Amino acid sequence: MKTLIIAYACEPGKGGESEIGWTLARKLAKDHQVWVLTRSNNKSALESEDCGPNLKFLYYDLPRFLTATKGRGKKNFLLYYYLWQLGSSAAIRRFDKDYDFDIIHHLTGGMDWMPSGAAFQKKPFIWGPVGSENTHPLIRRHMPWRAWLKDLARSVLRSALRSLDPNVRRTRARADVILSHTPGNFPASVQKKVMPFVQTGIEASPRLALQKTDLKRNGPLRVIYAGELVDWKGALLAVKAFAKFHVEHPDSCMTMVGAGNLEGAIKAEIQRNDLGDVVSLTGKLPMDRLLIELNRADIFLYPSYHHGLATILLQAMLTGLPTICLEGDAIGRAVGQEAGITLPPPETGQLAGVLSRALLELAENDALRQRKAQAAIELALNTYNYDDIVMRHTEVYWSLVGNDGKSAGPV
Known part of the structure; x- marks a missing residue:
């Protein structure tokens, strides 16, 4: 045809x-x-x-x-x-x-x-x-x-x-x-x-994801955000959530991959919370380096709020990362409660506080984190x-x- x-x-x-x-x-x-x-x-x-x-x-x-x-x-x-x-x-x-x-x-x-x-x-x-x-x-x-x-x-x-x-x-x-x-x-x-x-x-190809061979955590918890640094992808919200979580887990670290108009606000948030040594802003990376960063991480934090189904989400899932996200868009529908934690927005209080508590839940229960990571791999391959x-x-x-x-x- x-x-x-x-x-x-x-x-x-x-x-x-x-x-x-x-x-x-x-x-x-x-x-x-x-x-x-x-x-x-x-x-x-x-x-x-x-x-x-x-x-x-x-x-x-x-x-x-x-x-x-x-x-x-x-x-x-x-x-x-x-x-x-x-x-x-x-x-x-x-x-x-x-x-x-x-x-x-x-x-x-x-x-x-x-x-x-x-x-x-x-x-x-x-x-x-x-x-x-x-x-x-x-x-x-x-x-x-x-x-x-x-x-x-x-x-x-x-x-x-x-x-x-x-x-x-x-x-x-x-x-x-x-x-x-x-x-x-x-x-x-x-x-x-x-x-x-x-x-x-997604497909099981090393050009799209470097799947983890061992889902156990090695050392301090590593959180990753990957996407444009813009409001609707939740970039600033992600670093605010990590700042709250880091108070409870001071040995944790975060990598933010991407560029965008919120970079200045994110740097200010990092400075305000004295996170300069534990939050790394890489800028936009070529695909091979992005895949390495995903493979090094333990949790994918992606609190978008009107996003379609993103390739980066499926790459994170196939890598073996559980995702923390918000209800209301295709990201939340794909992740559900099986491949991570999908949170309903609170009627009162801070979104960052809700997200930080989800980070705590996975940080303090590694067996749960591993189960969701394995479910993420299977969901990516079987559904998408x-x-x-x-x-x-x-x-x-x-x-x-x-x-x-x-x-x-x-x-």
């Missing part, structure tokens, strides 16, 4: 959505002819890999005068991404004339409130996995006012684009199948074509296995395209 995958993010060894796009495209190409439409800044990394005969890459970029709208880092990312999707529609049309795709699959860029360039081409169209997580209302009570306003603005923007933007409405209406990790977000008019689906997966996810994608493909290669209609 000739498949066009739209993957704004697609790059090996980078983690996150880039890793999802690369891994799924590579695995789908074992059974299908796959073309991936992505950005040219991914080109050198992609074409240095041995992709096999069935996997080819196509590139589309916005005109240079529009590229400036993106700014440095992730500044204006949403505007740039929106324009990239709309602009890609002409590229998709042109490439379809060249290759006559059987199916078009919008794979990464999984926001259900943004359009897809695939919606403008008359071919069987799969949208997803897409979705969007809401912030738990109790967590909003604990937010600093700036974060609260930012979260409110995010909610208003999502709602407006979902309801009013003609390109998002067209994408939703045009999709033959919508794969979603938050299926309840979609209106009743399209629910018949919405299919619950996980966002990402990439091969199973690829098989489900293929089943969706064949539900839309008959054995003669012609459209079989919507499922």
Whole structure:
């Protein structure tokens, strides 16, 4: 089957959505002819890999005068991404004339409130996995006012684009199948074509995780946070929780991997609590060094509050780390009480205090910590296995395209 995958993010060894796009495209190409439409800044990394005969890459970029709208880092990312999707529609049309795709699959860029360039081409169209997580209302009570306003603005923007933007409405209406990790977000008019689906997966590969051979703790407890140092990923909250925990366990230490706009506030928190010798800020690390840091740790602390299912979570689970997190998003749903401790946000009191007590529970009961670590490994491999996810994608493909290669209609 000739498949066009739209993957704004697609790059090996980078983690996150880039890793999802690369891994799924590579695995789908074992059974299908796959073309991936992505950005040219991914080109050198992609074409240095041995992709096999069935996997080819196509590139589309916005005109240079529009590229400036993106700014440095992730500044204006949403505007740039929106324009990239709309602009890609002409590229998709042109490439379809060249290759006559059987199916078009919008794979990464999984926001259900943004359009897809695939919606403008008359071919069987799969949208997803897409979705969007809401912030738990109790967590909003604990937010600093700036974060609260930012979260409110995010909610208003999502709602407006979902309801009013003609390109998002067209994408939703045009999709033959919508794969979603938050299926309840979609209106009743399209629910018949919405299919619950996980966002990402993992495989037992040393390029994604260095699985522990012994789950016993060796020496002082090591806590790790890995992700962007931004409010909604709980970076500052994590160091505040560790500070409280460290009072009870002064031999413990913490590693924070990542970069972001909260780095200054985190450094100030470290200084205020005299944690300079026990909390290490590594900045953003290449994948090989990140995997080593995960393998050295004992607990993964990730108190996000509107996060989709993150690749880093599955990497931590497969490494053999129990996770401490909060209820209310895909992180908490994946971890539950089996692969770590998922905490309901308190109605009163401090979030950091609740998280620190969970750290204490695992620090003082290593048998419990080891049981949850083993459960995390099994959950990652049995529930989020990439091969199973690829098989489900293929089943969706064949539900839309008959054995003669012609459209079989919507499922």
